[in-house]
Amino acid sequence: MSGGVQATARILARADGxxxxxxxxxxxxxPLALRRTRxxxxxxxxxxxxxMSGPLGGDHFTVEAVVEEGARLHVGSAAATIALPGQAKxxxxxxxxxxxxxxxxxxxxxEQLISANGSELYVSTQVDVGAYxxxxxxxxxxxxxxxxxxGRLGSxxxxxxxxxxxxxxxxxxxxxxxxGWDGPAVLAGHRAVGQLVxxxxxxxxxxxxxxxxxxxxxxxxxxxxxxxxxAVAPDALRLRKLLDEAxxxxx
Amino acid sequence: xxxxxxxxxxxxRFPAGGHAHSGGAEAAVKAGRINGxxxxxxxxxxxxxxxxxxxxxxxxAAVLGVDxxxxxxxxxxxxxxxxxxxxxxxxxxxxxxxxxxxxxSAELDALAREFPxxxxxxxxLGVAARAAGLDAVDAAYCAxxxxxxxxxxxxxxxxxxxxxxxxxxxxxxxxxxDRVADRAVEAAREVAEVGVDALPAASAPLLEISAELHxxxxxxxxxx
Numbered sequence: 001m002s003g004g005v006q007a008t009a010r011i012l013a014r015a016d017g018x019x020x021x022x023x024x025x026x027x028x029x030x031p032l033a034l035r036r037t038r039x040x041x042x043x044x045x046x047x048x049x050x051x052m053s054g055p056l057g058g059d060h061f062t063v064e065a066v067v068e069e070g071a072r073l074h075v076g077s078a079a080a081t082i083a084l085p086g087q088a089k090x091x092x093x094x095x096x097x098x099x100x101x102x103x104x105x106x107x108x109x110x111e112q113l114i115s116a117n118g119s120e121l122y123v124s125t126q127v128d129v130g131a132y133x134x135x136x137x138x139x140x141x142x143x144x145x146x147x148x149x150x151g152r153l154g155s156x157x158x159x160x161x162x163x164x165x166x167x168x169x170x171x172x173x174x175x176x177x178x179x180g181w182d183g184p185a186v187l188a189g190h191r192a193v194g195q196l197v198x199x200x201x202x203x204x205x206x207x208x209x210x211x212x213x214x215x216x217x218x219x220x221x222x223x224x225x226x227x228x229x230x231a232v233a234p235d236a237l238r239l240r241k242l243l244d245e246a247x248x249x250x251x
Numbered sequence: 252x253x254x255x256x257x258x259x260x261x262x263x264r265f266p267a268g269g270h271a272h273s274g275g276a277e278a279a280v281k282a283g284r285i286n287g288x289x290x291x292x293x294x295x296x297x298x299x300x301x302x303x304x305x306x307x308x309x310x311x312a313a314v315l316g317v318d319x320x321x322x323x324x325x326x327x328x329x330x331x332x333x334x335x336x337x338x339x340x341x342x343x344x345x346x347x348x349x350x351x352x353x354x355x356s357a358e359l360d361a362l363a364r365e366f367p368x369x370x371x372x373x374x375x376l377g378v379a380a381r382a383a384g385l386d387a388v389d390a391a392y393c394a395x396x397x398x399x400x401x402x403x404x405x406x407x408x409x410x411x412x413x414x415x416x417x418x419x420x421x422x423x424x425x426x427x428x429d430r431v432a433d434r435a436v437e438a439a440r441e442v443a444e445v446g447v448d449a450l451p452a453a454s455a456p457l458l459e460i461s462a463e464l465h466x467x468x469x470x471x472x473x474x475x
Contacts, residue, residue, distance in 0.1 A: 156452060158448075158452075164324070165324070165325070165328040165448070166327075166328055167328055167331060168325070168328040168329050168448075168450075168452040169329065169331065169452055169454045170451070170452040170453050170454060171453075171454055171456070172453065178300035178301075178304075178453070179296040179297070179299075179300060179427060180293055180294070180295075180296030180297025180298070180299070180300055180301075181297060181300075183290075183293030183294055183296060183297040184279050184284035184285055184290055184293055184294040184297065184457070185275060185279065185293075185294045185295075185296075185297030185298045185301070185455045185457060185458050186297040186301060186455040186456065186457055186458070187456065187457065188284050188457055190457075193456055210333050210334070210463055210466075212463055212464055212467055215282070215464070216460065217460065218332075218459070218460050218463040218464070220331045220332050220333055220459070220463060221333055222327075222328075222331055223324075223327035223328065223336065228331045230331060230456055230459055230460055231456075231460075232456050232457060232460065
């Protein structure tokens with residue numbers, strides 16, 4: 001296969017009993033380093049710091065976060081993640097596994113994932129939220145650096161709430177992806193695509209109303225206590241603006 | 252089994268209400284993204300490999316006897332747009348009426364009782380194909396073909412596109428349709444063994460976003 005890097009980062013967030021959140025597990029190896037930064041109120045804040053660029057071809061990264069009952073965790077990243085071709089041939093994998101217990105809250109707001117020319121990366125994000133848990137999750141894919149053709153990028157995002165799948169969505173783009181991915185039904189030349197998932201127990205009785213935020217972004221209530229903002233934009237900056245506006249209007 | 256039943260089910264004149272839906276073509280025409288035969292072809296190709304593949308897999312899995320209630324929930328999770336979920340259930344209900352009259356079956360009756368407002372159309376299509384004695388691959392072809400024939404015939408009306416050109420688009424997509432139907436059946440067999448998480452989830456962001464924009468128009472020719 002390949003001589004790529006295997007790296008795992010783990011976070012465990014636990015209510016400290018004094019209204020705050022402690023992090024009994026905060027470990028990352030190789031290119032996945034974690035740093036605790038100043039949180040606000042009851043929330044612990046963690047920054048994912050890329051110690052080197054990647055993932056490169058052949059690499060397999062895994063990030064796992066568990067938020068226990070009553071804990072509040074915010075995870076960001078210091079910079080965009082760039083998928084690059086690398087020395088080792090073959091595809092790279094990036095798996096994210098998130099678990100939020102009843103009464104826990106996770107804000108998962110990393111920077112963009114940029115698919116550089118020649119790279120091949122498959123991202124899988126699986127989130128399990130308790131029926132009374134809360135989640136805000138953002139994913140942004142940028143196809144190519146400035147004026148560059150993208151690499152092959154595959155992503156799948158699965159969100160379960162109370163054991164029931166409320167969102168299962170895959171996107172395939174770049175050279176070798178099934179036909180039509182850049183055509184009028186799928187991306188139509190847009191180079192940035194993003195999702196924002198908000199899970200909130202109150203949505204069970206009072207769902208977020210469907211709303212159009214412009215030609216390239218909508219808020220959609222899912223079949224379950226969750227809402228999805230789906231957006232496409234010409235570039236990363238405009239995509240972030242759309243998702244930020246959507247988040248404000250949901251909060 | 253009678254293979255000819257597939258012709259009845261896939262016939263555009265089968266009274267299941269599909270003609271009222273454009274499969275996203277109306278919104279794409281308005282946005283200028285479909286303006287002729289070649290952009291229609293790219294639109295249909297993208298739809299085939301995303302929504303078409305998912306529908307074909309759902310239909311094939313229903314023929315194999317996977318619980319339609321679970322398939323319906325899987326279809327919900329793969330359809331974030333509430334406008335598209337509503338359209339899929341409306342189409343499912345219309346297809347259910349036609350199918351029950353055509354191929355009476357206890358399984359269709361049970362599904363109709365479970366979802367009085369309609370189950371997702373591809374799930375009903377699969378159960379109908381099963382009632383008609385068809386195979387999983389037949390239902391997969393039917394669903395995959397509908398994912399492109401709907402937008403093609405709608406575009407003839409929306410753009411006054413030459414019907415010969417629209418039909419040629421469908422013919423050019425035929426080899427890819429074969430591959431999508433094969434993949435759908437493969438996935439459906441896996442579903443029968445390991446559960447609905449094995450269903451493909453290929454999505455088309457602009458189909459979902461545009462469906463919401465389209466649903467907000469005050470006047471439109473097609474329902475979706």
